[in-house]
Amino acid sequence: LVSRENHPQRSTVTVRGVPIGPDTVTLIAGPCAVETPEQTLEAALMAKAAGATLLRGGAYKPRTSPYAFQGLGEKGLRILAEVREQTGLPIVTEVVDAHDVALVASYADMLQVGTRNAGNFALLQAVGAAGKPVMLKRGMTATIEEWLMAAEYVAQRGNLDIVLCERGIRTYEPATRNTLDISAVPVVQRLSHLPVIVDPSHSGGRRDLVLPLSRAAVAVGADGLIVDVHPHPEQALCDGPQALVNGDLDDLAAVMRDFPPLVGRT
Numbered sequence: 001l002v003s004r005e006n007h008p009q010r011s012t013v014t015v016r017g018v019p020i021g022p023d024t025v026t027l028i029a030g031p032c033a034v035e036t037p038e039q040t041l042e043a044a045l046m047a048k049a050a051g052a053t054l055l056r057g058g059a060y061k062p063r064t065s066p067y068a069f070q071g072l073g074e075k076g077l078r079i080l081a082e083v084r085e086q087t088g089l090p091i092v093t094e095v096v097d098a099h100d101v102a103l104v105a106s107y108a109d110m111l112q113v114g115t116r117n118a119g120n121f122a123l124l125q126a127v128g129a130a131g132k133p134v135m136l137k138r139g140m141t142a143t144i145e146e147w148l149m150a151a152e153y154v155a156q157r158g159n160l161d162i163v164l165c166e167r168g169i170r171t172y173e174p175a176t177r178n179t180l181d182i183s184a185v186p187v188v189q190r191l192s193h194l195p196v197i198v199d200p201s202h203s204g205g206r207r208d209l210v211l212p213l214s215r216a217a218v219a220v221g222a223d224g225l226i227v228d229v230h231p232h233p234e235q236a237l238c239d240g241p242q243a244l245v246n247g248d249l250d251d252l253a254a255v256m257r258d259f260p261p262l263v264g265r266t
């Protein structure tokens with residue numbers, strides 16, 4: 001279903017009127033985690049100023065440590081919905097458990113499946129049946145074939161509104177949190193008709209790498225970026241060191257504005 005063999009034209013996925021696909025480069029930005037209404041609104045306004053047309057923000061956080069902040073749950077979803085009202089930005093948010101899919105889908109405009117759940121087939125099937133567009137991150141140890149098969153689980157439930165997100169893979173290199181597999185973008189675009197975006201924040205795990213990796217992603221033909229921003233990263237409850245701050249936003253806006261002519265992206 002997700003293969004390009006039977007579907008030669010690349011697809012565009014529309015999230016509450018916002019297209020993600022071969023004719024554009026879509027910026028999704030916002031806080032890693034929803035912490036407070038003020039922090040989420042501030043981050044959303046920063047995202048919008050940089051050219052974002054979709055707001056990201058986690059209410060359910062799949063953290064490596066069970067002692068780390070796990071997200072605000074439904075309270076976080078309510079904050080996201082308020083900030084959508086205030087800014088007009090549709091919401092992309094993660095769901096980590098099949099039992100929560102209906103609840104998260106009742107607030108979200110796009111459901112995110114994160115790297116740690118990319119092989120959770122019950123969750124993939126549940127989001128496939130939820131009637132909302134899905135952003136499927138690559139499992140950090142998944143091959144491209146495994147990633148596409150995960151997408152197939154979503155598609156099999158009747159939902160082809162799937163955006164794939166390369167977010168770095170686990171390698172032997174400790175200088176970055178994960179290794180961004182930039183070649184995955186054109187490789188997957190040749191194999192699948194689905195849009196492919198890049199997460200330069202979770203791949204590098206470092207603020208200073210977000211802009212260079214964003215430029216690389218856009219240059220290689222990614223259909224969009226998903227970027228963490230935070231008004232006060234030093235106080236962030238989740239992944240502060242990778243969040244862009246106000247001073248970085250002009251540069252991010254420039255990456256979006258100056259993307260190369262859309263040749264070779266079909």
Ligand code: PEP
Nearest residue numbers: 058114115116137167202
């Ligand atoms: C996220 O985007 O909030 C996230 C946790 O990303 P990943 O699943 O890629 O680690």
